[in-house]
Structures are given as structure tokens and as C-alpha cells.
Amino acid sequence: MSLLRPDLAVIAANVAPGARVLDVGCGDGTLMQALRDDKRCDARGMELDSSNVGLCVGKGLSVIQGDADGDLAFYPDQSVDYAILSQTLQTTMRPDLVLEELLRIGRRAFVSFPNFAHWRVRLSLLWRGRMPVTRLLPVAWYETPNIHHLTVNDFRELVASRGIAVEGAWFLSGDRQCSPAAANFRAEHAVFLLARG
């Protein structure tokens, strides 16, 4: 699992063995594969890009081409132990509704996203007056798939206002974890484990 992206490694390490998992925006299926092979999980996926779906199918994974905004509606209530949304929330049309859907389908949800309040992003805005292009946000504003930038504190506020319980939170700077207190400033990535409160 050491080859997983840091946020995926956090998720993989904290999923219970043998769990049923839905990975929304599963990409080429790296996380699903790790969960299946290392934790005997029953992992299903959803992915927008057809060539990625093809790669997943080639790995023996069950993945449906679809998008988080429209196609989650067809999954039954509470049908998986974990719904996972890694690095995808900020690309959805309605992140709040997607979040509700994740917790309808899953008993718990892992959500990871890039933190737009990271100090590098702040510096870029403050000193250069430009939308940041950083390691985690490498694409210019006009072609980025990220249409709903958010910060760690924005996310905390959203889940609190929806009565969603935070069962775990991990904050990453590179592949190192940083403390929750300074997370909104220092974390590049955040990973939350959520449950219906």
C-alpha cells in the first residue's frame, strides 16, 4: 500500500477488513485494488472516464461509468459500509448534495479534498493576486476540473451544519500528517471519515 497516493493510503489504512466499499471517482482503480487484495473488501467503483473504466475492468474490478452528481441516485440506501470520494468533491456540481448521497448509500463516508486555504495558495493570492497553480492544484483556473474550491474550515462548517459526525480527520502536507489545529493553514490535503450524526 506504500505506493498509494497519501490520501488514499490513509483511507486504505482505516477501512475495516472485509468491508463493502463504493469508490466514487475511482480513477484507474488503484485504491479499490488495494482494498480488494490487502483487505478482502468487496469494492465497487464509479468513474467518469471511459478509458479508466476499461483499466478497472481489466483489473477484474466492477466499475460503472457515471458521475457523482447524477448517478449516485441509483444506489440503494445503506448498501455499503464505506462510500469513498477522493479528490472529487471539488469537481462536482453540488458538493453538498453529493455528500448527502454518500451518507445515504454508505454507513460511513471517506472524503478527501485539496485544501484551498493552504499557505501556498494564500501566498499566491496575496502576493501575486492570481489563482494559484500549485503541486496539488496544477491546472490553470480556466481548465481546472475543480469548480468548487473549498478549505478545511469550509468543510468542517458544512458537515456541522448538516448534522454529520466527523469520526476521523487526517491532514496531509506532502506525505506527512499535520495537526488538526493548524490544518486549515498547513494541510495540502484533508481526509475526513464521516457518519450520519
Next chain:
Amino acid sequence: MSTPITDAAQVLSLTRPLPLDGGQSLADVRIAYETHGTLNAAKDNAILICHALTGDHHVVSNHPKTGKPGWWVRMVGPGKPIDTDRFFVICANVIGSCMGSTGPASLAEDGKPWGMRFPVITIRDMVRGHVALLDALGIESLYAVVGGSMGGMQALSLAANFADRTRAALVIASTARHSAQNIAFHEVGRQSIMADPEWRDGDYYDHGKGPEKGLSVARMAAHITYLSEAGLTEKFGRRLQDREEKTFGFDADFQIESYLRYQGLAFTDRFDANAYLYITRAMDYFDLAEEHGGLLANAFAKSKARFCLVSFDTDWLYPTADSRNVVHALNAAGLPVSFVELSAPFGHDSFLLDVPALDRVVEGFLGEGR
């Protein structure tokens, strides 16, 4: 490309009558099929390929009438996506057809062709024929059932109605029910056949001539539905056929007209008009949800198979929404399902043509990551 196998066809005669959805049963059923590869000792490496409306069991071997290579040689064979080095591949002609299995052109008990006395059959009846073949071959459970178009309907029907007989289903460019538009196109074809005086209420076999005109028009209309507008434009555009100017007549001025006429005519050499009536009817009657109380997810309640559905973005006959409908039902049933919409310019026919992305999905799904 490997050497084409020229004759691998066999015929199974069923000892028991085949029960039909229409309430009747069909005695003395013959099922023509061919196999490729080797059935292993555990008999668990068999893949059943189901053919489309005008297809047949000559999936790899040359067609006995046209001499053309089998209809899926690009997909099936040693080292190909459906690998005959690993799998025992079976392809059977559906009942109701005219390529070796019992159909309206076969002789009834009185020694005369069935004609319109042949009972109306359904997709599930075709599948009953396949299952009888599996019984005869001693195959309890298929590694996978695979089919495109009407073949996909059989694959869905088998996975739903004979759930313990397959461990996977690969359904390409297909649907769980025929839409009003699908039925409409088929009805045009059927009426075209029936309007041909040579059809003689289906009793044309002793007259040396059948409703070739009607069948050919039916094929022309259907053929349009297998292609895409963009594909037609690219292949033919408004180009004229062997001439510089329009003739101001009703000859085949345009290449597309000439092409369709040729396709229609060539079809009559290899296909029986009554078989076309019966098979299109079977497709029109297909509604897997209706068979299971109106809820498609219920159809798969007993299944433990894994599924893969593939659609093509230019297929307007069985559009992506049809595949998604099945995917949602399988999801609701909690079954492992993959789905991908592939981009290909050839419309519905894409499943038969050169679409490398399809090869990868088929190989990947059947390979299970091995």
C-alpha cells in the same frame, strides 16, 4: 489472423419437447452449434456466445452460404479477447432461425415446412434451447455468457432466468426491453415482407421463390438502424454512384441507395423471410422486467453472476440509456456490475467492428485481472 476453421458445426437433437412462453411446446427441436477450444475436466471454462438477429452459430468458421469468415473472428480465437486457448467457446443458432436450428423453414411433423404454423417464440425460449444444449454438453455453469444486440438480450435472459447456469454475463449494445421505436422499425420490416405477394401467408417454400423483395426492403430499413448518421455521412455523404450527374429518375443515383439495395439483396440469399418475422417478434416481446413483476431488479434476484455492460455513443437503436437501465437494476440487486460507454463511429454495428477499446473491455472482463 489464425487460419479460419471451415467446419466446426454440429447439431443437437433434443429428446424432449421444448416448453415455450406462448404455452405450446416444440417437439423434435434441433440446435445447430459450433464449439472452439477445449472443455476442461471441471467443465467450468465454457463461454456461450449468443448471436444477433440475423447472426448464426458460425462465430469463427466460414459462413456456409456466403463463404465469408465467421461474424466475430476479430473477437474469438487463440490469443484473442475471447481466448479459445483458455475457454471452451460455444455458439448456438437460436431456435426460430434458418441456419440449422429448428425454425419456420424446418419441416413439421407432416413433412411440410412449418411456415406460419411455427409457434411464436421469445428470447427466453431461445435461451431454453441454449440451456438444453448446455445440459447435453454436461455444462452446469458457464464461465460467462456473452452477446451483442439480440445476443445481449439472451445473455440477460439466461442470467436472470437460469441464474445458476452462468457466473458472468457480458452484454454489449443491448437492452432489457424493446422500445416503441425498436418495435416500430421491426414492424416496418415485417409489413414489408407480408406485403410481398410472394410471401403467400408464409407458405412460399414450394414455390421456388420467396418474398425476396419484401425481405430485402426489411433488411434495408433495419440496416439504417445499425449505422449512425455520422457514419453514413462519412462513408457515403451525398456522393453519386458510378455517375457524374443525377439522372432525374429513380435509379440508385446515390451511393447510399446502391449500398442499401446491395445489402438488402445479399441478405435474401442467406436468410429466410419467415425466420425474420419470428425472430423480430421475439425481440419485440422482450421485456425482462415485465417477466418479473415489472421491476427489473427482481429479474436478477437469484443471480450471483458478475456483469459487464457496454454501450456505444453512436448507437441510437439500443442507446446508452438502455444499458444504464440494466446497470441500475443490477446495482439495486447488489450484483457486481461494470459499465462503460465506448466511443465508436459505427452506430449499433460497432460491436461487430474494429473498436479496440471493446476488445480491451471484453478481454479484461473475461480475464478478471489475470
